[in-house]
Amino acid sequence: MAAVLFGMWATVAKLVLNEANALTIVLYTQLIPGLIFLPWLVKYRFPRRDLKFLLAITFVATVVAPIVYFFGLTKTTSANAALLSDTESLFTIAFAFVFLGERLRPRGYLAIVGIAVGAFLVATQLDFTSVAFLAYLEGNLLLIAAACFWGMNNNGITVLSRRNPRSLPMISLQLLIGAFIMVPINVVMGAPFLVSPIAAAGIVFLGLTGVGTFTVLFYFAFRTIGAMRTGAVLSTSALWGVLIALLVFPEQGLGVWQIVGGALLVGATVALYVFGEGKGRPKAAPAVGETLKPAGSNGPRSP
Secondary structure (H helix, E strand, O other): OOHHHHHHHHHHHHHHHHHOOHHHHHHHHHHHEEEEEHHHOOOOOOOOOHHHHHHHHHHHHHHHHHHHHHHHHHHOOHHHHHHHOOHHHHHHHOOOHHOOOOEEEEHHHHHHHHHHHHHHHHHHHOOOOOOOHHHHHHHHHHHHHHHHHHHHHHHHHHHHHHOOHHHHHHHHHHHHHHHHHHHHHHHOOOOOOOOOHHHHHHHHHHHHHHHHHHHHHHHHHHHHOOHHHHHHOOOOOOHHHHHHHHOOHHHHHOHHHHHHHHHHHHHHHHHHHHEEEEEOOOOOOOOOOOOOOOOOOOOOOOO
């Protein structure tokens, strides 16, 4: 379910972008689920030592990354966006290697090379002269940059979740902080706060499914089936995303090299989580009252 929701995000967001300003979408898609999870937040107290760090990664994950993503989405196709979403795995592993000291098995590093090559093929199509290449390149690079920022957040939340295993309060706090910061940004940039009924319906749908429901399922999946299985299943979101994108936008077909790169992206990401993850990852304690099953053997990770 989480893979399908993550996959459909690019296509639905593309449709909503036709009806509303990107900054307005970023504001409300975080405010709505943030308020829904607020009851769990008011009952929980974060250690003061974690608040500054949480604020820093929240700014990256809920302000910088979504703004970059939506502006990138306006300059490329939803099919490209769905495929390039798998690059988040690449950046998550890279930051974990540098900052958390986590290591992979040798096959994992080969998978990372596969992800990088696949992203290069999707982003460039190996066509460096046509107008289409130049038209989509900026958008594709912005999408990859957004994946990089979310990869930073993944590692930051991993650190915090080891000390604060309650996921719903953390989700709510991040989303509400992001929405709060977006308000003055929207004012300065002249982004409207009122939207049409059609845009409002799309924004509510994105907020409830692509942000709220997806994030909760993502947290629960890591706690119930483990990090490797969750990552392997979630990587299939690119396939769902492409299928949905081509169904809604049949004119935005994929080139041969994009198909090759997309297949390489998905396959390498599955291989990364199935064969590449090293041993000895720290485990977080399960959160009382939040898990549906016992914690998975690989421990939780957060998006």
